[in-house]
Amino acid sequence: MADVEKKDTVIIGAGPGGYVAAIRASELGQKVTLVEKADTVGGVCLNVGCVPSKALIQAGHRLEAANHGDPYGITTQPATIDFKKTQDWKQHKVVDRMTGGVNMLLKKHHVDVVNGEAVFLSDTQLRIMPTGEKQFMSTDTGRTFEFNNLIIASGSHPIEIPGFKFEGRVIDSTGGLNLPEIPKEFVVIGGGYVGTELAGAYASLGSHVTIIEGTKSILPNFEKDMVSVVLKKLKKKGVDVITNAMAKRSAQDEHGVAVTYAVDGKETTLKADYCMVTVGRRANTDNLGLEYTKVELDDHGLVKVDNQGRTASEHIFAVGDIVAGPALAHKAFYEAKTAAGAIAGKKVANDYVSVPAVCFADPELATVGYTAAEAKDKNIAVKTAKFPFAGNARAVSLDEPEGFVRFVYTDDDNKNIVGAQVVGPEASTMAGELSLIVNGGMNVEDVALTIHPHPTLNEPIQEAGDIALGFPTHL
Numbered sequence: 001m002a003d004v005e006k007k008d009t010v011i012i013g014a015g016p017g018g019y020v021a022a023i024r025a026s027e028l029g030q031k032v033t034l035v036e037k038a039d040t041v042g043g044v045c046l047n048v049g050c051v052p053s054k055a056l057i058q059a060g061h062r063l064e065a066a067n068h069g070d071p072y073g074i075t076t077q078p079a080t081i082d083f084k085k086t087q088d089w090k091q092h093k094v095v096d097r098m099t100g101g102v103n104m105l106l107k108k109h110h111v112d113v114v115n116g117e118a119v120f121l122s123d124t125q126l127r128i129m130p131t132g133e134k135q136f137m138s139t140d141t142g143r144t145f146e147f148n149n150l151i152i153a154s155g156s157h158p159i160e161i162p163g164f165k166f167e168g169r170v171i172d173s174t175g176g177l178n179l180p181e182i183p184k185e186f187v188v189i190g191g192g193y194v195g196t197e198l199a200g201a202y203a204s205l206g207s208h209v210t211i212i213e214g215t216k217s218i219l220p221n222f223e224k225d226m227v228s229v230v231l232k233k234l235k236k237k238g239v240d241v242i243t244n245a246m247a248k249r250s251a252q253d254e255h256g257v258a259v260t261y262a263v264d265g266k267e268t269t270l271k272a273d274y275c276m277v278t279v280g281r282r283a284n285t286d287n288l289g290l291e292y293t294k295v296e297l298d299d300h301g302l303v304k305v306d307n308q309g310r311t312a313s314e315h316i317f318a319v320g321d322i323v324a325g326p327a328l329a330h331k332a333f334y335e336a337k338t339a340a341g342a343i344a345g346k347k348v349a350n351d352y353v354s355v356p357a358v359c360f361a362d363p364e365l366a367t368v369g370y371t372a373a374e375a376k377d378k379n380i381a382v383k384t385a386k387f388p389f390a391g392n393a394r395a396v397s398l399d400e401p402e403g404f405v406r407f408v409y410t411d412d413d414n415k416n417i418v419g420a421q422v423v424g425p426e427a428s429t430m431a432g433e434l435s436l437i438v439n440g441g442m443n444v445e446d447v448a449l450t451i452h453p454h455p456t457l458n459e460p461i462q463e464a465g466d467i468a469l470g471f472p473t474h475l
Contacts, residue, residue: 003144007033009343010126010147012118012288015043017153017320017332019102024340025151026109033145034106037117037131041106042099043155045329048174051098053197055090056177057360060204064237071399081205083182090177116142120289123313126150127289149315149343152295152303153336154288156281156321163249164189169257169274170250173198176276183207183273187259189247191218193359195278196230200362203237210240210270212247212261214279221326221357222365223373226423229403230361237362250275283322298324307349309339317342331355354439356431363403364427369419369438372408380418381411385444385468389424391475392463393455400425405460407444409468415444426457433461444468 009025011018014036022034040047059081066079106113116128121144129142158172166172171179173194184207188199191213199209211218211234218241219227234241248260248267260269283301290297294313296304303311303318310317317339320332334350341348359365375382386406389395395403403424410416420434437447448465452458466472 004125004146005143007031007145007147009033009149009151009340010035010145011151011153012126013043013153013155013284013320014038014041014102014106014113015153015155015320015332016045016329017155017336018043018151019106020333021151021153021319021336021340022111023105023109024337025343026111028340028344028346030149030340030343031112032109033112033114033147035114035116035118035126035128037115039115040099041102041113042095044174046098046102047095048177050329052090052095052177053173053194053201054360055094056086056205057197057201057362059086059090060201061362063206064204081182083205084180087178087180114143118288120292123293123316147315150317151309151336151339151343152288152311152316152318152322153320153332154284154322156283156327158277159280159282161189161247161277161279164247164275164277166277169252169272171274171276173276173278176274176278179274185256185270185272186210187212187257187270187272187275189259189261189275189277190214190279191241191243192221192278192280193219195276196234197360198276198278199239200234200237203234203239204362208238208240210242210272212245212259213241213243214246216243218243219359219361219365222359222367222423223371223421226365226367226403226421229363229423230365233362233402247277281321281327285322307351308342309335309350310342325352326355326357328355328357354435356435358428358431360428363400363424365421365423366427366431366434367419367421368431368434369417370408371419371421375408375418382408382418383411383468384408385464387460387463387467387472387475389457389460392457392460394457394459395425397455398425398457403427405430405464407447407464407468409444415468417442417444417447422460424457424460430458430461433458437461 008031010033011022012035022032025032119127126145164170176198182205186202186207186209188195188211191211199211203209245261245263251258257275259275285301295311303322319335321327338348338350356368386404388404390401395401405422408419444465452462
C-alpha cells in the first residue's frame with residue numbers, strides 16, 4: 001500500500017457545496033484537497049441539473065415567443081428549431097463555460113483537485129481509489145490521505161421506482177436534459193420542481209406532455225394559489241396534469257414506451273416517446289465507508305450535523321444534499337461557507353429562515369421565510385398583503401400579467417415581515433431582495449419607503465408594503 005499522505009482540509013465532491021467550500025477554505029488559509037469521482041467539476045447542478053435545465057427552458061421560451069407574437073402585432077413564418085444545435089449550445093456555450101470557470105477559480109485558489117472515489121478508513125484517514133475499470137484491480141491502487149479536517153459534499157442521485165428502471169426510453173432528469181430529439185409525446189412522472197420545470201420546457205419546445213403526480217397537486221411545497229397560476233399556464237401549453245395517480249409499470253420497444261398508471265385503482269396506459277421519472281433524490285452516503293467513522297445517519301440516509309455542519313466526528317463536516325433540508329444549490333453554497341469558517345475557528349452558524357426556494361416554472365415561483373400557515377403553526381400571529389402583477393406596468397407590457405407578490409407580516413405594531421411569496425415574471429430574480437428583507441428583519445414600512453424604479457417588475461414588492469400599511473397606491 002502506498003505511503004500515507006498528510007492533508008490539511010479534504011473535501012469530497014466538487015459540486016456546489018464542495019467547490020464553494022474549497023474556495024472559502026483556501027481563502028481562510030487552509031491548504032485544500034478536493035476529491036471528485038466525475039471527470040468534471042460542478043456536480044449535478046452545473047453539469048446535468050439546474051444550469052442546463054434553465055438553458056432548455058430559455059430555448060423553449062424563445063421558440064414559444066417566436067410563434068406567438070400576436071399581442072405585439074408581430075407576424076412571422078412558423079419558427080422551427082434544430083434541437084441538435086440547441087443541445088450543442090447548452091453543452092458547450094453554457095455548461096462547459098461554467099465548469100471551465102469553476103476550474104479556473106479552483107486553480108486560482110491553489111486547490112489540489114484529485115480525481116477518484118473516496119472511502120473512509122477511519123475518522124482521520126481516507127482511501128482514494130481511481131474510478132472506472134482499474135478501481136479494484138490491486139491493493140496497491142489508489143492513495144491514502146490522513147486529514148486534519150474534512151467536508152463531505154457528495155451530493156445525491158435520482159430515485160428509481162419499481163417498474164421504471166432507468167434504461168432506454170425510461171430516463172431520469174439527466175436523460176431528460178440530453179434527449180437527442182424533441183419528443184412528440186412525453187410523460188413525466190413526478191410533478192415537483194424538476195418535473196414541472198422540464199415538463200414546461202418541452203411543452204414550449206413543441207411536445208405534448210403528461211405529468212403523472214402521486215399527490216393531490218403538483219409543486220406541493222408551494223401554496224395553492226401560487227400553483228394555480230402555473231397550472232393555468234401549463235393547460236394553455238396543452239400539458240395534461242394527472243394527480244393522485246400511481247405509476248405502475250412501463251414497457252418499451254425501439255419506437256416508444258407504454259406507461260401504465262392507476263387512479264383510484266383504475267389503470268390507464270399512455271404511449272410516449274420517452275418517460276422521465278423525477279420523484280426525488282437520495283443522498284450519496286451509502287458507499288463512503290461512513291461505518292468506519294463516528295458519523296451518524298438518520299433514517300433517510302442523511303448525515304446528522306449541528307448548526308455548523310459538524311458531524312458526530314469532530315473534524316468531519318457535511319453539507320448540501322446529504323444533510324437535512326431542501327436540496328438546493330444555494331443552500332449548499334451557504335452551508336459550505338459555514339463549514340469552512342467553522343474549521344477556521346470563525347463564529348459562524350447556519351440559519352435557514354430566509355433560504356429562498358425557487359421553481360423555474362412558467363411563470364416562476366419563489367418563497368422565502370414563513371407562509372401564513374407555517375407562521376400560525378409556530379404561534380406567530382400574522383397578516384398578509386398581496387399585490388397582483390396585473391397592476392404592474394412592466395408585467396403588462398411584457399404580456400405577463402399573471403401572478404402576485406405577497407408579504408407575511410406580524411399582526412402587531414412592528415409589522416415585521418417574516419415571509420414572502422411571489423409567482424410571476426422574474427420571480428427568481430426578485431427572491432434575492434425578498435430574502436434580504438426577511439433575513440434583515442425589515443418591517444412593512446421599511447419596504448414601503450424603499451424607492452423602487454419605475455416601471456420595473458419588483459415594484460410590487462413596494463406596493464405590497466403600501467398595502468400592509470393600509471395605503472395602497474395602485475390597487
